Amino acid sequence: MKNSSVKIRDYRTQFIQELTPIYDAGEAESFFYLIAEEKHQLKRIDLALHPDLVFSETETVVWNSILAQLKQEIPIQYLLGKTSFYGLDFEVNENVLIPRPETEELVAWIIRNNLKIEKFKDLKILDIGTGSGCIAVSLAKHIPNAQVFAIDVSEKALATAHNNAHNNAVNITFIKQNILETEDLLQEFDVIVSNPPYVRNLEKEEIKKNVLDYEPHLALFVEDNDALIFYKKIAKLAQKNLLPNGKLYFEINQYLGKEMVDLLEKMNFKNIELRKDIYGNDRMIKGEISN
Numbered sequence: 236m237k238n239s240s241v242k243i244r245d246y247r248t249q250f251i252q253e254l255t256p257i258y259d260a261g262e263a264e265s266f267f268y269l270i271a272e273e274k275h276q277l278k279r280i281d282l283a284l285h286p287d288l289v290f291s292e293t294e295t296v297v298w299n300s301i302l303a304q305l306k307q308e309i310p311i312q313y314l315l316g317k318t319s320f321y322g323l324d325f326e327v328n329e330n331v332l333i334p335r336p337e338t339e340e341l342v343a344w345i346i347r348n349n350l351k352i353e354k355f356k357d358l359k360i361l362d363i364g365t366g367s368g369c370i371a372v373s374l375a376k377h378i379p380n381a382q383v384f385a386i387d388v389s390e391k392a393l394a395t396a397h398n399n400a401h402n403n404a405v406n407i408t409f410i411k412q413n414i415l416e417t418e419d420l421l422q423e424f425d426v427i428v429s430n431p432p433y434v435r436n437l438e439k440e441e442i443k444k445n446v447l448d449y450e451p452h453l454a455l456f457v458e459d460n461d462a463l464i465f466y467k468k469i470a471k472l473a474q475k476n477l478l479p480n481g482k483l484y485f486e487i488n489q490y491l492g493k494e495m496v497d498l499l500e501k502m503n504f505k506n507i508e509l510r511k512d513i514y515g516n517d518r519m520i521k522g523e524i525s526n
């Protein structure tokens with residue numbers, strides 16, 4: 236028998252059932268509505284109001300393909316090609332890490348700390364390892380008159396970050412550069428921020444399949460025996476290239492909070508503050524240059 240149209244309500248039930256071995260039912264249901272809205276401009280309310288709506292045969296084929304990809308644990312953000320971060324829309328793809336809620340907390344902290352300075356001068360900000368550009372774009376959007384620069388080693392990541400700056404109507408100077416091979420940033424900044432790779436191989440077991448199999452390892456992993464390689468390098472550059480009273484912010488590995496405090500203390504940073512994320516994990520740190 237030739238397959239004809241399928242009632243969307245029935246398809247939704249099947250969709251959720253097929254995903255529940257991997258995701259919980261609430262999550263599977265939210266995926267269903269996200270896809271319905273993105274791909275069909277179909278809202279939850281439309282389905283409630285029109286219980287007899289159907290998918291055509293072609294639509295069912297598309298949905299089945301998305302379902303199959305979700306069952307392989309491909310992140311929904313990559314399937315939709317977008318996500319939201321700090322209230323803004325961001326294009327994402329396999330070349331960039333999917334922005335995390337913890338990173339939103341880092342951005343919120345930076346904005347809170349630096350808004351008041353805005354009255355006196357334009358703030359020069361540098362984001363190192365920008366990826367999708369989520370940190371740089373959010374800061375450019377929320378700190379008036381900020382002059383934002385962003386570095387990444389990956390050309391493909393920079394292309395995505397560039398689109399995200401453009402789509403969010405902010406002006407950012409992007410630079411392709413390998414920070415580990417950089418001896419001087421050649422400019423001075425009020426704020427330097429970075430969310431560099433920090434996951435050690437010994438922590439791989441804690442990383443979920445959807446992250447491990449699909450997100451860029453370049454943005455995630457570091458060698459176990461030199462887990463702070465990016466932090467050491469960036470802190471050193473910050474010593475040289477931060478303006479007086481300039482601030483350095485990092486997102487950090489939750490197991491290395493103490494080591495990070497030690498590192499910044501040893502390098503003479505002042506007013507060091509270690510902060511936890513909403514999950515109660517050490518997740519971000521700030522240090523300042525005194526003169």
Ligand code: GLN
Nearest residue numbers: 430431432433434454455
């Ligand atoms: N927090 C990310 C994760 O849990 C890692 C981000 C990073 O390495 N900078 O996968």
